[in-house]
Amino acid sequence: MAHEQLQRASDELTAAAELAAGDESDRLERQAEQFANLAETGADHGRLARHENALREIKAATDDDVNERIDAAMDAITAYRETIEGV
Template identity: 45%
Template sequence: MVRQELQEASDELRKAGEAVDASDVRERIHDQSDQIAELATRASGPDHGRLDRHMNTLSELADQLDGDAAEHVRQARDHLRAYRETVDGV
C-alpha cells in the first residue's frame, strides 16, 4: 500500500533537490526524500512524532532556500501536513 500524500512529498523533495546547487543541501533534501518514500510504503504508517520531525526539518530547509527549490520543499511539507491530518491520535 502506498500512502499517496507521503509519496507526493517525496517526489516534491526530489524536484527541490534538482533545483539546488549546494551539494550539502541537496544531500539533506534527498535524505529526507528517501526517508519519506520509505514511510510511504512501510506496512505501518508513521506516527505524529515522526511526521513532526520531518515537517520541522522541511521548514528549516525551506528557510534556507529560495525560488523553485523552496516552493517544492513547502509543497512537500503541505503533503506531510495533509497526511498527518489522517493519522489517529494527538
C-alpha cells in the same frame, strides 16, 4: 490511499533537491528517500514533526523555487497527518 501523500512528499522533495545546491540538495535527497520509505510503512505524528522541522531549516536556507517544492511536500505531509489518529 493515505500513503500516497507521503509518496507525493517524496516526489516533491526529489524535485526540490534537483533545484537546490550543495548541502541543502543532499539533505533534501535524504528527506525524499525517507519519505519514500514512509510511503510504504506509514508514520506517526512525532516522526512527521521531526521531518517537518528539518524541512523548515532547509527551507530557510534555500531560494523561492526550492521553497515552493518544500511547501508542496509540507502540504502533502499535512494531508497525510489528517488521516492518522493522535495529536
